[in-house]
Amino acid sequence: xxxxxxRTTAKQPPLPPGTRTSPGSTATVITSTGIPSLDDILGGxxxxxxxxxxxAPDAHSAYGELVLKYFAAQGLASGQxxxxxDAHPETFLAECIWTPGSGSAPAPAQSQDPSSxxxxxxxxxxxxxxxxxxxxxxxxxxxxEQMKQFQTTVPSxxxxxDDYCRTFDLTARMPExxxxxxxxxxxIPEIIPQADSPCRNIIxxxxxxxxxxxxxxxxxxxxxxxxxxxxxxxxxxxxDICYFLHSLRALLRRYPRACASICLPPHLCxxxxxxxxxxxxxxxxxxxxxxxxxxxxNPSLTAMFSSxxxxxxxxxxxxxxxxxPPSDKxxxxxxxxxxxxxxxxxxxxxxxxxxxxxxxxxxxxxxxxRTTPSTNVLAMExxxxxxxSHTSGMSAVTTGGSTSLAAVQVQLEQVQISTPPxxxxxxxxxxxxxxxxxxxxVKKKVAFHSERPDLYDF
Amino acid sequence: MFPxxxxxxxxxxxxxxxxxxxPADFLLHRQLAAHLKESKDSRCVLISxxxxxxxxxxxxxxxxxxxAQSLESQLLTFIDAxxxxxxxxxxxxxxxxxxxxxxxxxxxxxxxxDETKALVVLDDIAALEWMGVPLADILRFxxxxxAICRKYNASLIIRHHITTPGEPDDILxxxxxxxxxxxxxxxxxxxRSGSVSGQVALHCxxxxxxxxxxxIPRSKAxxxxxxxxxxxxxxxxxxxxxx
Numbered sequence: 001x002x003x004x005x006x007r008t009t010a011k012q013p014p015l016p017p018g019t020r021t022s023p024g025s026t027a028t029v030i031t032s033t034g035i036p037s038l039d040d041i042l043g044g045x046x047x048x049x050x051x052x053x054x055x056a057p058d059a060h061s062a063y064g065e066l067v068l069k070y071f072a073a074q075g076l077a078s079g080q081x082x083x084x085x086d087a088h089p090e091t092f093l094a095e096c097i098w099t100p101g102s103g104s105a106p107a108p109a110q111s112q113d114p115s116s117x118x119x120x121x122x123x124x125x126x127x128x129x130x131x132x133x134x135x136x137x138x139x140x141x142x143x144x145e146q147m148k149q150f151q152t153t154v155p156s157x158x159x160x161x162d163d164y165c166r167t168f169d170l171t172a173r174m175p176e177x178x179x180x181x182x183x184x185x186x187x188i189p190e191i192i193p194q195a196d197s198p199c200r201n202i203i204x205x206x207x208x209x210x211x212x213x214x215x216x217x218x219x220x221x222x223x224x225x226x227x228x229x230x231x232x233x234x235x236x237x238x239x240d241i242c243y244f245l246h247s248l249r250a251l252l253r254r255y256p257r258a259c260a261s262i263c264l265p266p267h268l269c270x271x272x273x274x275x276x277x278x279x280x281x282x283x284x285x286x287x288x289x290x291x292x293x294x295x296x297x298n299p300s301l302t303a304m305f306s307s308x309x310x311x312x313x314x315x316x317x318x319x320x321x322x323x324x325p326p327s328d329k330x331x332x333x334x335x336x337x338x339x340x341x342x343x344x345x346x347x348x349x350x351x352x353x354x355x356x357x358x359x360x361x362x363x364x365x366x367x368x369x370r371t372t373p374s375t376n377v378l379a380m381e382x383x384x385x386x387x388x389s390h391t392s393g394m395s396a397v398t399t400g401g402s403t404s405l406a407a408v409q410v411q412l413e414q415v416q417i418s419t420p421p422x423x424x425x426x427x428x429x430x431x432x433x434x435x436x437x438x439x440x441x442v443k444k445k446v447a448f449h450s451e452r453p454d455l456y457d458f
Numbered sequence: 459m460f461p462x463x464x465x466x467x468x469x470x471x472x473x474x475x476x477x478x479x480x481p482a483d484f485l486l487h488r489q490l491a492a493h494l495k496e497s498k499d500s501r502c503v504l505i506s507x508x509x510x511x512x513x514x515x516x517x518x519x520x521x522x523x524x525x526a527q528s529l530e531s532q533l534l535t536f537i538d539a540x541x542x543x544x545x546x547x548x549x550x551x552x553x554x555x556x557x558x559x560x561x562x563x564x565x566x567x568x569x570x571x572d573e574t575k576a577l578v579v580l581d582d583i584a585a586l587e588w589m590g591v592p593l594a595d596i597l598r599f600x601x602x603x604x605a606i607c608r609k610y611n612a613s614l615i616i617r618h619h620i621t622t623p624g625e626p627d628d629i630l631x632x633x634x635x636x637x638x639x640x641x642x643x644x645x646x647x648x649x650r651s652g653s654v655s656g657q658v659a660l661h662c663x664x665x666x667x668x669x670x671x672x673x674i675p676r677s678k679a680x681x682x683x684x685x686x687x688x689x690x691x692x693x694x695x696x697x698x699x700x701x
Contacts, residue, residue, distance in 0.1 A: 025516075237590075239588065239589055243590060246508065246540070250510070276622045277622040278621075280478045280621035281588050283478045284584070284619050285585065315478060320513060321512075321516035323484050323487070323689075324684045336652040341651070
């Protein structure tokens with residue numbers, strides 16, 4: 001045994017509650033956004049002194065605001081200061097989500113056993129997806145038997161990471177008691193935008209708030225702006241928004257215990273508003289920039305990716321102290337370490353919002369080698385009950401996993417056994433296996449994949 | 459080997475353009491490090507519009523460059539551009555960049571040994587336009603900056619962000635007329651990758667008649683990969699930097 005003793009690191013100030021050091025660089029302190037898969041995309045979490053911009057260009061959905069609600073809820077749950085910049089901050093907070101079992105959604109014994117709660121949540125989600133019944137029946141080839149199931153997203157937090165990222169439930173509203181106690185402690189400063197020169201005014205008040213809180217306690221501050229430039233802000237020009245984002249970032253650098261999360265309303269995300277290259281400019285002016293492009297009014301996309309609600313585009317990632325963003329090395333969802341980047345999509349399930357890798361189905365719909373159509377086709381045809389029946393085999397399996405990095409395993413694609421299509425013309429005759437979907441009238445499909453699936457089934 | 463070490467030469471202007479997918483921070487850090495390490499008296503004026511000093515310091519730390527020391531010894535001057543521009547922007551003046559120009563002039567005028575080279579880095583001229591500074595003022599400022607750098611024998615590096623690849627905007631067109639060399643950092647056409655972070659090409663600006671450095675067209679661009687400590691350059695198609 002050598003006499004060599006490990007030199008203890010110099011006394012560092014304790015980290016504020018709800019934060020931890022980034023795996024990529026010890027100088028960076030990160031905090032959770034409330035959504036584990038989004039944390040993974042950002043490289044562990046949103047670093048303090050950085051700003052996150054969520055663009056939601058679809059006018060028919062509010063996923064951007066949902067991300068902000070998670071952000072605010074996580075801030076309050078960790079005991080941090082949450083500053084809401086909105087015309088109606090009380091309404092925003094009242095609509096925020098919360099952890100299950102402490103209010104509206106009754107769930108006994110959940111507080112004692114968080115791993116089972118996340119497993120039961122996962123089990124419920126699987127019921128929603130109805131994928132589990134198919135999994136067990138498939139005979140896996142012998143060489144793949146040992147492998148774990150394919151995972152398209154990161155597992156939700158286990159009990160060890162409870163303080164960093166809570167498991168939120170979309171069906172649970174934030175209890176009044178929490179808001180009241182936080183307000184009495186002064187942890188919810190609210191800033192309401194005025195109509196005349198709102199941007200400079202808000203920067204000024206944020207600066208005052210931050211300088212005050214700097215002297216008070218060692219709490220991290222989260223700034224939530226659920227709708228930057230909404231109509232209460234008056235008429236903003238692209239230059240105003242650029243100036244605001246730039247100044248906000250400079251403010252965050254000056255007070256490095258704060259971070260900000262901003263959502264841009266749909267009409268301001270368009271190039272019609274900001275001009276060519278608008279999204280790029282926004283990406284340069286913020287540290288992290290993500291677009292949640294919901295499918296919304298586009299039926300062909302919804303049909304093609306029936307298990308997701310929208311695509312995720314990453315424009316910028318935070319790298320406050322390094323050249324390379326830590327996300328490049330540590331994100332399992334993005335998968336940069338293995339090969340080229342994964343395509344990402346998000347889906348909003350009954351209880352939570354998750355970001356997943358997006359995998360296209362086998363191309364071509366029905367080719368000569370396949371005897372059965374893909375399940376996508378079935379989803380379109382079968383109508384009512386099977387909206388959530390999924391593309392073969394890819395289910396978001398979440399276990400109360402203790403590993404921090406999800407191991408990606410390959411699973412054989414499952415082929416659903418169902419009625420085959422009637423050959424349209426000159427196709428080799430196909431056998432007719434037994435079908436469980438006898439009632440579904442399967443549409444004829446030729447070998448090529450049509451771009452616009454027919455919307456009306458006559 | 460790329461990048462050429464004596465670029466830019468004093469009184470020359472190097473324009474570095476980049477895209478969101480392939481930012482050129484690493485090039486600026488590399489140039490700064492090379493300049494400061496070259497001699498004990500080399501001076502540098504860093505005008506930063508978007509990024510703060512903390513990041514410059516932490517990234518420089520990784521390549522063993524102590525910026526705090528350089529700041530103290532006045533060899534490195536850090537100018538926070540927005541501190542001088544925002545009051546003028548608030549008053550909606552037509553020439554908000556005038557104050558900034560005067561400050562830079564003061565920095566360059568400071569007495570120094572004749573042998574030392576000075577480097578002026580303007581990080582990010584594009585953000586000025588995005589935030590509402592009038593275009594005419596920006597162009598005038600850029601031209602004036604080039605002029606004083608030439609006068610005081612300093613080399614100038616200007617960084618510009620391209621948001622519309624393929625369609626040069628007004629600032630880019632004017633900057634291309636001013637610069638002697640143009641280093642073009644752009645991403646792979648196939649998107650992000652773990653092993654290649656982007657590509658760099660070197661073009662000749664309008665101010666050069668006979669380029670002294672070997673030019674690299676976009677079709678034969680040198681690829682680079684960002685690492686923890688800096689960047690590694692390799693020719694496209696070769697595995698030298700990757701394997």
